[in-house]
Amino acid sequence: MLKQELARLAKGLFAEPIPGAPPVEHTIAPTLAEEAAAVFRFASEYGLRVLLWGSGAHQAMGNLVTPDLIMTTAALDQVVDWQPEDLTVVVQPGVLIVDLEAKLEQQGQTAILPESPGVSTVGGTIAAGLSGWRRLRYGPTRDRMLEVRLATGDGRVVRGGGRLVKNVTGYDLPRLVTGSFGSLGLISEVCLKLWPLTTERAMVHVDDPAAALAASYRPDAVIESNDLATVYLAGSAEEIAAQASAIGGEPSAGHHWPDPLPGRTEAVIRVPASAVSAIVAMIRPLGVAFQAAHGVGEIRFVADGIVDEIGALRKTAESLGGALVVARAPDDSTIERWGSPPGSIELQRRVKAAFDPRGAANAGILPGGI
Amino acid sequence: MSLVEELKAILGSDRVHSHPLELLVYNKDAGVTTGAVAAAVLPETTQEVAACVRTARRHGVPVVARGAGTGLAGGAVPTEPALLVVLTRMNQVWDLDGTTAWIGPGVLNLDLSRHTADKGLHYAPDPSSQAACTIGGNVATNAGGPHCLAEGTTVAHILGMEMVTADGDVVHLGGQSPDPIGLDLRGVVVGSEGTLGIVTKVLVKLTENPPAVRTLLLTFETIRDAAATVSATIASGIVPAALEMMDQPMVIAVEAFTRGGLPVDAAAVLIAEVVGLDAGVAAEAATIERIAVEQGATSVKVAADEEERALLWKARKNAFGAVAQAAPDYYLHDTVVPRTRLVEVMAKIYEIGDTHGIKMLNVFHAGDGNLHPLVAYDAREPGMAEKVRAAAEEMVRISVAAGGSLTGEHGVGLEKRDLMTLVFDPVDLDAQARLREAFDPDGVLNPGKILPRGSRCYDYGMAVLSEGEE
Incomplete structure (x- = not known):
């Protein structure tokens, strides 16, 4: 009976099983927020767990979800409304970041989404709360979230924010869903604030990234990896020349962002920006590949074969008020995904329940198993 | 013990105000609404704030936090007799x-x-x-x-x-x-x-702090030219640090107050500021100047030094003070529209002023479409307050109709609470009410603000079911 009802509800929306996804009987690809909400309503009523899926790029983040159903954003893949003169774009979650950025670039604009996104979708990246390297200059993705439509875990379609670059009308749902890992529901549409692309871009290799950061004025990024430290500059040719001279290096044209880290397991340490060099000093001797964002406080590294050291690194990160989180891992990895939950855990639980009281949406994925 | 006695036991009697005369300072903000205060306290530590909240709860009195009271939307004005927690002493x-x-x-x-x-x-x-x-x-x-x-x-x-x-x-x-x-x-x-x-x-x-700053004063014969300059600047790939507009009535009021040498005969002025490296600001300032001239600017003045720049900003930031000198009362609005719609919305706002026969001055954040029409009036004039309020609501409505929203920076508070239905559906408001309940299930913190009454009553489930039947 249950199956019949689902068949009626999701008629025409069933999709093929997704390679690499957990085995489930049904994979559903809604084409409208209302359809996603109907599935959630059904799931809430019958106590089923829905796992949300974009391209799978960030599925290893967060606690494991054991789903009864998978709902994919594959059929929500449109750029809905782009207003170049207002520097805003409305986009559905299933759009690939590479596609969106390529489109925006045609008119010299960017959403400042991650620079090497692979197959990542806009929705998955927002749900995972991820930002690109350029957050040093432009701030995190959450600060460009202007409006959201959300199919909630209990089956409502809710809109928050507005398609305006400045707006304080009502509670800030767009920021709340950023980094919520699908725990509140499925993001069915977002409006993002855009930036003009700078005319010139260049890189300067340096020996001391912390000193280079201090010597430059608001560069796009300062990235230190195992054998290279690079300052990413943008602006006019004159600005780049002035910055390079202040840093003390030769600029080379263009931005070449670091390749994604190799290996099966990748972890990210998030600490106050002032602690980056200290964390790098701990990771370097481990001999694993790493990429550290100076001025931001994010250090990514390959975590295969260093299970024992992870514990010490996590302890250090947490003692600094930060965290060590898993960005990528094989299914059988035993590394705890989040570490110690935040002190506001009870409040977090209640906020989750305000959108998803029955735990239909990505149940347990957040810190503390929320 | 009474609420006030208990609070005095926690904070000492000098940091608890309950005399009606003392409370007069606290029953309003810088806007137009007045509320009711049961007592006002001036805590100095987090633990004192927590103790005050617990005490108020035991007495069934709601709690409203307040800073300096410069808000304009009634956010810190209690809707029912409340304990006002004034946080100005926590200034470390x-x-x-x-x-x-x-x-x-x-x-x-x-x-x-x-x-x-x-x-x-x-x-x-x-x-x-x-x-x-x-x-x-x-x-x-x-x-x-x-x-x-x-x-x-x-x-x-x-x-x-x-x-x-x-x-x-x-x-x-x-x-x-x-x-x-x-x-x-x-x-x-x-x-x-x-x-x-x-x-x-x-x-x-x-x-x-940026290594270099350049501030430009651009003068225009029409509001339209100024607004077109704003749009063209953003479209050119420059996001200035600030891009502010003042119309002629506002320039006249401000000039009388600050004497900064603003052009009182211009229909509109823009203050544009670019910051960054020397090389960058020079180029961006030149681009803005070129755009402004293309759009019909009659003069372009670059602040020669920090003193001139400070004077321009003094003029801009004292605009509201200047109006306060010119009229006994003023009502400062705050709506936001897509910046591409500035010209048409501004035209409609002037129409609203004319229709109601009220004096309208404008100074606003043009770069992000955040409008601040200001109505100067005399509340003692019979019927004037009602006219001003009616005009206010019309301005919000035309902003929303142009794809805008209720408030860009002042907040919803009491002022715009009942207009929330213009931009949000019942389901959206219900979701916001649920979110609020997650933090404050009993509604003791600043009750009656932001969300209109009845927001939580929307029973989506019933509506969906009744639609879904048959």
């Missing part, structure tokens, strides 16, 4: 790290930038009331200001907070590390107008 600054600091909510916005000036840093959001308003109030309203065009509003500069909850517990949200794990409750608390908790410490992000 604890330096932590290079570019962040923990500060008390009572620190004045401008004092924070003064405090960090010797380190070459400033706090970016700069509301016009920055000499008087507190950071706690800025957090409550997600305050803006001219320089939020490039830097974002308050929420982009608040990394974390300590907060007393509706139960009188203390929680920490956000923090110094990027992307704290779990839901971003910090982001929701900013702009929540004291309805989710009372923020008792704030972790602020400080911004590097």
Whole structure:
């Protein structure tokens, strides 16, 4: 009976099983927020767990979800409304970041989404709360979230924010869903604030990234990896020349962002920006590949074969008020995904329940198993 | 013991005000609404705030947090006799790290930038009331200001907070590390107008002072030319640090007050500011100048030095003070529209003024489409207050109709609470009410603000079922 009802509800929306996804009987690809909400309503009523899926790029983040159903954003893949003169774009979650950025670039604009996104979708990246390297200059993705439509875990379609670059009308749902890992529901549409692309871009290799950061004025990024430290500059040719001279290096044209880290397991340490060099000093001797964002406080590294050291690194990160989180891992990895939950855990639980009281949406994925 | 006696036992009698004459200071903000205060307290520590909240709850009295009272939307004006928790004494600054600091909510916005000036840093959001308003109030309203065009509003500069909850517990949200794990409750608390908790410490992000600044004063014969300059500047790939417009009535009022040499015969002026490296600001200023001339600017003046620049900003930020001198009462509005719709919305706003026969002055954040029509009037004139209110609602409606929203930086408060239905469906408002309940299930924190009555009553399930039947 249950199956019949689902068949009626999701008629025409069933999709093929997704390679690499957990085995489930049904994979559903809604084409409208209302359809996603109907599935959630059904799931809430019958106590089923829905796992949300974009391209799978960030599925290893967060606690494991054991789903009864998978709902994919594959059929929500449109750029809905782009207003170049207002520097805003409305986009559905299933759009690939590479596609969106390529489109925006045609008119010299960017959403400042991650620079090497692979197959990542806009929705998955927002749900995972991820930002690109350029957050040093432009701030995190959450600060460009202007409006959201959300199919909630209990089956409502809710809109928050507005398609305006400045707006304080009502509670800030767009920021709340950023980094919520699908725990509140499925993001069915977002409006993002855009930036003009700078005319010139260049890189300067340096020996001391912390000193280079201090010597430059608001560069796009300062990235230190195992054998290279690079300052990413943008602006006019004159600005780049002035910055390079202040840093003390030769600029080379263009931005070449670091390749994604190799290996099966990748972890990210998030600490106050002032602690980056200290964390790098701990990771370097481990001999694993790493990429550290100076001025931001994010250090990514390959975590295969260093299970024992992870514990010490996590302890250090947490003692600094930060965290060590898993960005990528094989299914059988035993590394705890989040570490110690935040002190506001009870409040977090209640906020989750305000959108998803029955735990239909990505149940347990957040810190503390929320 | 009575509420007041208990509060005096916690804080001492000099930090508890309950005499009706003392409370007169606290029953309104800088806007037009007046409320009811049971008692006002001036706590100095987080623990005192928590104790006051618990005490008020025991007595069944709601709790309203207040900073300097410079708000304009009634956010800190109680709708029913409430305990007013005045946070101005919690004004410490604890330096932590290079570019962040923990500060008390009572620190004045401008004092924070003064405090960090010797380190070459400033706090970016700069509301016009920055000499008087507190950071706690800025957090409550997600305050803006001219320089939020490039830097974002308050929420982009608040990394974390300590907060007393509706139960009188203390929680920490956000923090110094990027992307704290779990839901971003910090982001929701900013702009929540004291309805989710009372923020008792704030972790602020400080911004590097730019090596170079260039400020331009552009003069136009029509509002349309000025607005077209705004659009063309944004379209050219420049996001200036600030892009502010003043119309002629406002320029005249301001010039009489500050004598900064503003052109009183111009229909509109723009103040554009670019910041960055020397080479960059020179080029951007030249581009803006070229665009302005193309759009019909009759004069372009670049501030020659810091003194001239300061005078321009003094004129801009004292605009409201200038109007206060010119008329006994004023009502300052705050709506936001897509910046591409500025010209048409401005035209309609002037029409509304003409229709109601009221004097309208405009000074606003043109770069991000944040309008601030200001009505100067005399409330003693019979029927005038009603006219002003009617015009206010019309202005909000035309902004919303142009794809805009109720408020860009002042907040919803009481002023726009009942207009929330113009931009949100019942389901949206119900979701916001549920979110609020997650923080404050019993509705003790600043009740009656932001959400119209009945927001929580929408029973989506029933509506869906009845639609879905048959």
